[in-house]
Amino acid sequence: MPRRKHESLACWGNHPRYDCESARPETWHALDSSCADSEVSSVIARGLGRSYGDASLNQDAGVIRTERLDRALRFDEDTGVLEAEAGLSLKAINDAFLPRGFFPGVTPGSAFVTLGGAIAADVHGKNHHTDGSFARWTEAIELLLPTDNGAWEARWVSRDQDAELFHATLGGMGLTGVIRRCRVRLKPVPSAYIDASYQRVANLDEALEGFTGAFGDRTYSVAWIDCLTRGDNAGRSVLIGGEHAPTDSLPGELGTDPYAAPKPKRKRVPINFPSIALNPLSVRAFNACYYRTSRPSGRIEPAREFFYPLDSVLEWNRIYGKRGFQQYQVVVPFENGAAAVRTLLDRITRAKAASFLAVLKAMGASSEGPLSFPMPGWTLALDLPHTKRLDALLHDLDAISVEFGGRRYLAKDASLLPEHLPTMYPRLEEFMRVRDRVDPHRRLSSSLSRRLGLDG
Amino acid sequence: MSQERSKHGTVIVGATSAIARGIARACAERGDRLVLAGRDLDECERIAADVRTRFGVESFAVRLDVEDMDPSAFVQACAERLEGAIDRLVLSQGFMAEQSDAQGNPALVARTQTVNLTSVIQLCEAFVPHLRVPGGMVCVVSSVAGDRGRPSNHIYGSSKAGVNAYLEGLGPRLREQGVGVLTVKPGFVDTAMTWGLPGMFLVADPQDVGNSIVRAMQKRRHVIYTPFFWRGIMLIIRSIPGAIFRRLSL
Numbered sequence A: 001m002p003r004r005k006h007e008s009l010a011c012w013g014n015h016p017r018y019d020c021e022s023a024r025p026e027t028w029h030a031l032d033s034s035c036a037d038s039e040v041s042s043v044i045a046r047g048l049g050r051s052y053g054d055a056s057l058n059q060d061a062g063v064i065r066t067e068r069l070d071r072a073l074r075f076d077e078d079t080g081v082l083e084a085e086a087g088l089s090l091k092a093i094n095d096a097f098l099p100r101g102f103f104p105g106v107t108p109g110s111a112f113v114t115l116g117g118a119i120a121a122d123v124h125g126k127n128h129h130t131d132g133s134f135a136r137w138t139e140a141i142e143l144l145l146p147t148d149n150g151a152w153e154a155r156w157v158s159r160d161q162d163a164e165l166f167h168a169t170l171g172g173m174g175l176t177g178v179i180r181r182c183r184v185r186l187k188p189v190p191s192a193y194i195d196a197s198y199q200r201v202a203n204l205d206e207a208l209e210g211f212t213g214a215f216g217d218r219t220y221s222v223a224w225i226d227c228l229t230r231g232d233n234a235g236r237s238v239l240i241g242g243e244h245a246p247t248d249s250l251p252g253e254l255g256t257d258p259y260a261a262p263k264p265k266r267k268r269v270p271i272n273f274p275s276i277a278l279n280p281l282s283v284r285a286f287n288a289c290y291y292r293t294s295r296p297s298g299r300i301e302p303a304r305e306f307f308y309p310l311d312s313v314l315e316w317n318r319i320y321g322k323r324g325f326q327q328y329q330v331v332v333p334f335e336n337g338a339a340a341v342r343t344l345l346d347r348i349t350r351a352k353a354a355s356f357l358a359v360l361k362a363m364g365a366s367s368e369g370p371l372s373f374p375m376p377g378w379t380l381a382l383d384l385p386h387t388k389r390l391d392a393l394l395h396d397l398d399a400i401s402v403e404f405g406g407r408r409y410l411a412k413d414a415s416l417l418p419e420h421l422p423t424m425y426p427r428l429e430e431f432m433r434v435r436d437r438v439d440p441h442r443r444l445s446s447s448l449s450r451r452l453g454l455d456g
Numbered sequence B: 001m002s003q004e005r006s007k008h009g010t011v012i013v014g015a016t017s018a019i020a021r022g023i024a025r026a027c028a029e030r031g032d033r034l035v036l037a038g039r040d041l042d043e044c045e046r047i048a049a050d051v052r053t054r055f056g057v058e059s060f061a062v063r064l065d066v067e068d069m070d071p072s073a074f075v076q077a078c079a080e081r082l083e084g085a086i087d088r089l090v091l092s093q094g095f096m097a098e099q100s101d102a103q104g105n106p107a108l109v110a111r112t113q114t115v116n117l118t119s120v121i122q123l124c125e126a127f128v129p130h131l132r133v134p135g136g137m138v139c140v141v142s143s144v145a146g147d148r149g150r151p152s153n154h155i156y157g158s159s160k161a162g163v164n165a166y167l168e169g170l171g172p173r174l175r176e177q178g179v180g181v182l183t184v185k186p187g188f189v190d191t192a193m194t195w196g197l198p199g200m201f202l203v204a205d206p207q208d209v210g211n212s213i214v215r216a217m218q219k220r221r222h223v224i225y226t227p228f229f230w231r232g233i234m235l236i237i238r239s240i241p242g243a244i245f246r247r248l249s250l
């Protein structure tokens, strides 16, 4: 049995934090025995811990850290299909394949996520309305699953092979098996640069309208909302759009080697900021500053800067201090969506719960995953510093979301109440049937699954 | 990259260790052709596939159990894969039992010495005549644990001290042929060997350690501590007089 480490773990929000029994296998043999470890009551896979809440935590039970099983195994330049271990990060993919003209079909706002985490949360990017979620780019998944004799067995699933289990794994939050390998399609891109445009709009209505116009047709689109300002300027926003920049659009010397973008320098937030640093005033200043400095017109930027603006500041989550923060992300259907977004923002503003990041985006069609988050509608995401009163606010927001037919993103959740789950995710039963079939004894379990009654 | 892209033929033994994987990636990034050897052939195949897929280099997996091997057959296998051009031999195999388990356990003592010391000498002796002259290189991952014998870890430490002494002699022996010898003394590295062990501090990332080892090979260094600050720590520890060292509970 490989050694386990007793460690206190949290995800990106630094809240909650639990003692877990961590294994970090470096070989497939070690992975097998970590899964089958009978000294822990259950196990859950953990990638790079970039979900925000408790999805990859397992209080007093087993966590399998996959970051050392990160090998790229095969790449087909003709189809763009990469076979790799689940612990491979999008950062590593970009380092190896962007210089060769390939980029992940879908990328979240951080490259420090693993393929396993991207599949298990069925992540979306700024191109959800055009390119779908990670599911659309996932061709096959190899899962490790418990068997009756205590050993675990490997099984490839795809749209042609146990499609039901494959679908349940897309957005299944690690509860349908430990992903060992997968085959994902990368997309050919003309350069390592993005032709980006920034446009200021005065209020929320204009921001929402923006998505229906030319801006909404761009491959990548997102809006940053200042949700602290009240009165006439309430909802002032910056619309951010982008396209992969064709070689001939690159200025002078860049065009000669369109895939050789500079690697960003990294800074690190050295210590946990005292929580006081994040009062509503300092955040207001930050938001206003961002609002002013954003460029009004188009410009060519390295893809890494466009997609991962915060990745160059390692451990930026520490600015929220020891107490941590939660990210609240919902998607509400387009019908009455504007009213829903306004009601949610209003509730947050009234609570004076300062938000660093308020991000709005239009989502397109859902994927096949019964527990996958994206659906057609507006998605809104905000970082909220953790306080004693935060959960109450989030519960209010959940009630509002449910009223408007919306749902919360489980990868960012640490406080949803179980009663909302079946309403938010109407295909929940389908998911549970798959769980009952492949893991009737709930050897797979997480703090999230227990909190939400997903083990029942 | 740039002018360093010299495409060495490099053999790495103990290839499944995290430090060795770090070395393999750093070598592949510079364009080396690699033979990756270990007792778990499937793992070695995956590591070979990884460097091939990421960096586009040629790579080969070979099975080798250093406790049960025919060194000259292994040299032969490597020479075939690398078409005769063996530039570098990197040895990273290692075994560390709990000191308390090894005490009074002849099998664990033998295993420690075989994996860490005997196999290192056997492989070096087998490869030396086949390394490129001049320009060849032998690099062995030893440990700071070989610098002083501590009650808490001296069975492992003695094997690494043996490695250090052997390599200290091998260096001058091969100097005239232009073959370099590098002794690597890592401090604590975050690998399977140390995962979950109590008392770890300043634990280094194995890829960083791998990068620093490959840089040291490029510069044809003789001895390195990695991360670098262990040189200072060990300078102090080595200078403690025996009479005092004996009273410290390390």
Ligand SMILES: Cc1cc2nc3c(=O)[nH]c(=O)nc-3n(C[C@H](O)[C@H](O)[C@H](O)COP(=O)(O)OP(=O)(O)OC[C@H]3O[C@@H](n4cnc5c(N)ncnc54)[C@H](O)[C@@H]3O)c2cc1C
Pocket (backbone or CB within 6 Å): A011, A012, A044, A045, A046, A047, A048, A049, A050, A051, A052, A055, A056, A066, A086, A087, A107, A108, A109, A110, A112, A113, A114, A115, A116, A117, A118, A120, A121, A122, A123, A124, A125, A126, A172, A173, A174, A175, A177, A178, A179, A180, A310, A411, A412
């Ligand atoms: C700055 C930042 C920006 C972000 N932006 C976005 C965004 O734009 N869109 C978006 O969708 N998300 C976004 N996220 C969230 C992030 O993409 C997801 O939470 C992702 O799942 C994190 O991947 P991870 O490897 O860190 O996994 P973890 O956080 O460790 O785990 C997440 C889930 O995946 C499961 N999992 C991980 N590996 C495996 C495996 N091998 N087998 C089975 N299950 C596994 C875990 O059990 C858990 O349920 C962002 C996060 C950050 C920090």
Ligand SMILES: NC(=O)c1ccc[n+]([C@@H]2O[C@H](COP(=O)([O-])OP(=O)(O)OC[C@H]3O[C@@H](n4cnc5c(N)ncnc54)[C@H](OP(=O)(O)O)[C@@H]3O)[C@@H](O)[C@H]2O)c1
Pocket (backbone or CB within 6 Å): A027, B014, B015, B016, B017, B018, B019, B020, B038, B039, B040, B064, B065, B066, B067, B068, B092, B093, B094, B095, B096, B115, B141, B142, B143, B144, B185, B186, B187, B188, B189, B190, B191, B192, B193, B194
């Ligand atoms: N981690 C540290 O803090 C530290 C500090 C100083 C020095 N070191 C040295 O660094 C080297 C690499 O160790 P590591 O930390 O990366 O730990 P590791 O993963 O335990 O590496 C040990 C390696 O030795 C291999 N090995 C053991 N017995 C073998 C055998 N009979 N035949 C072939 N290969 C065998 C292992 O192969 P399997 O995968 O098949 O088991 C593994 O690849 C070792 O020499 C170690 O002593 C480590």
